[in-house]
Amino acid sequence: MDDIRQDIDTQKVQERCLQDNLTLRKRMEELKEVSRNHEDLLKEIGNMQVQQLRKSLVRVRAENKLKCFLLLTSEKQEVEQKLEDLKKSRSEALGRQKGYEEEILRFNNELSEDQYCQAEDHYRDKMVVMRTTALAIKDLDIYYKALDQAVMKFHRMKMEEINKIIRDLWRSTYRGQDIEYVEIRSDEDKNTSPDLKRRTYNYRVVMVKGDIALDMHGRCSAGQKVLASLIIRLALAETFCLNCGILALDEPTTNLDRENIESLAYALVQIIKSRSYQRNFQLLIITHDEDFVELLGRSNYMEYFYRIRKNRDQCSEITMCNINTLYLH
The missing domain is CATH 3.40.50.300 (P-loop containing nucleotide triphosphate hydrolases)
Structure with missing residues (x-):
């Protein structure tokens, strides 16, 4: 607000300076004009009579006075118009100043409330919670990866153990020569939604003869199916x-x-x-x-x-x- 008041005072001083400068210039122009007229008159004075010179002088002075009066009147009107504009600008500035003061008062009242007064403490608490949560998420991600690897290793070990028991039981039980042994094979399900992080597997029972492994589903007799089912259950019981x-x-x-x-x-x-x-x-x-x-x-x-x-x-x-x-x- 002090800056606005200072700007208004500065404008007034500049206005006066500009007005005086314009007046000075106009007076100097008039002086030059009078000097030229005076020289012209001095040249003509030899051919003119004194009475004519006096009349001419009176006429020139009257014309100069009229010009000065008209000029001063025009300058007065301009100054008055500028003064009115400055008053209007001052009123608008005072109105904005009052609005700013009211907003400053309202903001100060809001800042004195609890939600703003303790904003720094709230920000510090929330920042601690955010940093702690970020560290917890990072630790959980590490734990998840380690657990996933452990589960994969456990799954692989158990499948090997189950298939070993199945092979031994099948070879000691089955008297036929068309199937050397059976085993369970697990394939990771590739159709699982990417949003689900847990792994899913598709299990199938295959019969092996030499280097050839075929799915038992739809390729074995009822007796072979029953025997394989019993052996798999026995192997699962032995393992788990x-x-x-x-x-x-x-x-x-x-x-x-x-x-x-x-x-x-x-x-x-x-x-x-x-x-x-x-x-x-x-x-x-x-x-x-x-x-x-x-x-x-x-x-x-x-x-x-x-x-x-x-x-x-x-x-x-x-x-x-x-x-x-x-x-x-």
């Missing part, structure tokens, strides 16, 4: 359920021929033998095939079995029977 002592099989001999039934019984005996050190291990087999039970009973690990049948009242009865009773039939 070491602390779980219960292994249950429901009708495992379905669609198996006699030769593969004997091989399956032999494989189950071998599993029982390998788990004999585990105190909580139990193998539960639900079957209608008494010959399969007899094959299992030839080992030293099975002494009794439970028979379920209907009594006269059509109620189920569970009877514990000695394995030797099967040999009496």
